[in-house]
Amino acid sequence: MEIRNVKTERRFSAEKMQKVNLFETERMFADIYCLEPGQEQRRHAHSGADKIYLVIEGTGRFHIGDDERDLGPDQIVLAPADVEHGVRNESPARLVLLVFMAPNPNTG
């Protein structure tokens, strides 16, 4: 059984946002994204692939389509396929996100 932990499997870098892969199949992936204050995942879109962000720790400023919102722990949001999305840590504390994406754009 492949068991991971969303609170302890984190890795930060002063250079840029870090991605820690938890699970990956040809159909989806689950990652932890770790953002120091000021770091971001720039706005982008995925053709035909949906992404879900769950805030594990901290507060993130999310852009999805034309909408911008600050989300905190336990909030979960959908970035639908083909819709531009991004997240920036505008807070003074670290930001940790669980990210789920399907299908997996890295395979197939």
Add this chain to the structure above:
Amino acid sequence: MEIRNVKTERRFSAEKMQKVNLFETERMFADIYCLEPGQEQRRHAHSGADKIYLVIEGTGRFHIGDDERDLGPDQIVLAPADVEHGVRNESPARLVLLVFMAPNPNTG
């Protein structure tokens, strides 16, 4: 922006495990599963679809393939496509799970 909350959007029933859908597309779904003590999702398998369980609250006894493990908050586990899996709340407290599945077996 479609925002939900994994801690507050729960619904229990004395009858059986409750599923609360958070997001659904043709490519995946995200649900909250809510299990009172003694309730379960019986072992089953999905052809060509992967499932991920994240424990939000409580302790669940997971069966995946031939493996059986008790998992608690922040632990996350993969039930790969075509592998038999199930979960039972053997504890005296409520169990809340976040469940991702891809592709969505309810569509397409």
